[in-house]
Amino acid sequence: MEFQEILKFIKEEDVRMREHFYPHFDQEKVILARAVKLSEEVGELSDEILRSLNVQRKEKMDGHSHETLAKEVADVFMVTLLLAQSLDVDVQTIVKKKIQEIENRYNK
Ligand SMILES: [Mg+2]
Numbered sequence: 001m002e003f004q005e006i007l008k009f010i011k012e013e014d015v016r017m018r019e020h021f022y023p024h025f026d027q028e029k030v031i032l033a034r035a036v037k038l039s040e041e042v043g044e045l046s047d048e049i050l051r052s053l054n055v056q057r058k059e060k061m062d063g064h065s066h067e068t069l070a071k072e073v074a075d076v077f078m079v080t081l082l083l084a085q086s087l088d089v090d091v092q093t094i095v096k097k098k099i100q101e102i103e104n105r106y107n108k
Pocket of ligand 1: 041044071072075
């Protein structure tokens with residue numbers, strides 16, 4: 001899947017979510033809801049990492065697999081893109097710029 005296809009999906013999902021989950025939210029509330037959602041997803045990914053390292057409590061270990069961990073990585077990625085959409089951040093442009101900055105660190 002090309003990155004452009006992912007961004008197209010994010011734009012469509014943004015519209016669907018606004019209609020379905022928060023039709024009465026203003027833009028500030030959408031941003032706040034997504035920022036909180038991102039924290040939730042980072043927490044879920046953290047839990048999966050602890051489970052993968054076998055350092056989570058025994059009763060929290062049920063159902064863990066590489067697939068459940070990978071899905072939480074995807075959740076963090078998707079919610080980050082949705083938050084960027086809400087913040088009017090051009091992800092493709094800024095990621096290219098960031099990659100160049102990182103490359104420059106090694107080419108001094
Ligand atoms: Mg999740």
